[in-house]
Amino acid sequence: MSGEYKVAWLCEALLVSRSGYYDWQRRRRAPGPRQRENTRLRQRIREEFARSRETYGSPRLARALGCPGRRNRIARLMRPERIFARQRSKYRGATTDSRHGDPIAPNRLQGLAARRPDQVWVTDATCVLTGQGWLHVVAILDLHTRRVIGWAMHESLDARLCLAALQMALTQRRPAAGLIVHSDRGAQFASAAYRQALGAHGLLASMSRKGNCYDNAFIESFWSSLKYEVVYQRRSPPAPRPAWRSSTTSRRSTTAPDCTPVLATSAPSPLNPT
Numbered sequence: 001m002s003g004e005y006k007v008a009w010l011c012e013a014l015l016v017s018r019s020g021y022y023d024w025q026r027r028r029r030a031p032g033p034r035q036r037e038n039t040r041l042r043q044r045i046r047e048e049f050a051r052s053r054e055t056y057g058s059p060r061l062a063r064a065l066g067c068p069g070r071r072n073r074i075a076r077l078m079r080p081e082r083i084f085a086r087q088r089s090k091y092r093g094a095t096t097d098s099r100h101g102d103p104i105a106p107n108r109l110q111g112l113a114a115r116r117p118d119q120v121w122v123t124d125a126t127c128v129l130t131g132q133g134w135l136h137v138v139a140i141l142d143l144h145t146r147r148v149i150g151w152a153m154h155e156s157l158d159a160r161l162c163l164a165a166l167q168m169a170l171t172q173r174r175p176a177a178g179l180i181v182h183s184d185r186g187a188q189f190a191s192a193a194y195r196q197a198l199g200a201h202g203l204l205a206s207m208s209r210k211g212n213c214y215d216n217a218f219i220e221s222f223w224s225s226l227k228y229e230v231v232y233q234r235r236s237p238p239a240p241r242p243a244w245r246s247s248t249t250s251r252r253s254t255t256a257p258d259c260t261p262v263l264a265t266s267a268p269s270p271l272n273p274t
Contacts (some may be wrong), residue, residue: 045074055085114143121142138165
């Protein structure tokens with residue numbers, strides 16, 4: 001428009017000064033060090049955002065870029081690029097049924113800090129919607145290393161599924177007696193078969209307080225990361241229903257069982273990252 005109207009008139013209409021307009025033109029022709037650094041930073045932000053499957057916000061992008069102290073600057077650069085860590089909320093199926101007459105173990109985690117591996121394991125069940133229906137997943141997490149050491153999946157949630165995950169963890173880690181296995185008050189974890197398996201290996205059962213999800217927040221946080229960063233980012237096509245099984249391979253070579261079409265990904269397995 002400067003070719004059709006006087007710059008002074010345009011600046012007056014837009015409520016900007018002429019000196020500011022000419023300064024803006026000069027910066028566009030010869031960007032300063034700050035602008036050049038912002039250009040490089042925007043490129044790195046786009047790369048890291050794509051690498052995170054479009055799940056990272058400014059705090060985690062700042063850590064991934066090695067500049068956690070510049071979170072506000074990264075957030076400011078993300079806005080013009082329309083980079084947002086959009087996460088869809090999903091229906092959450094109920095996996096805990098505490099209305100049973102089986103014994104309830106005491107909460108052994110209160111005031112306890114895990115200082116070594118195989119001191120405390122936490123376990124929980126969740127469900128994932130796939131192209132062929134709901135798939136139930138049970139995982140066991142080492143509280144010290146925060147690694148998933150056992151898991152199993154099936155279309156039905158029962159004690160067999162929990163026992164399969166426990167057997168996988170026992171085969172991989174072979175813990176000493178006295179290990180604490182913490183869970184919620186679900187009927188699967190309170191069943192006679194599960195309690196007998198714990199007792200046979202000298203493991204101590206521990207359960208959360210009634211209606212208190214914070215007692216098992218460690219693995220609840222893992223479920224959230226797994227679903228938002230992996231599962232919800234892809235759509236699972238209809239396929240034959242998975243067979244009930246769990247893997248018992250070594251810690252480093254373990255891959256997801258064959259019954260995990262929804263969790264298949266080219267990245268390292270979210271249940272057992274390398």
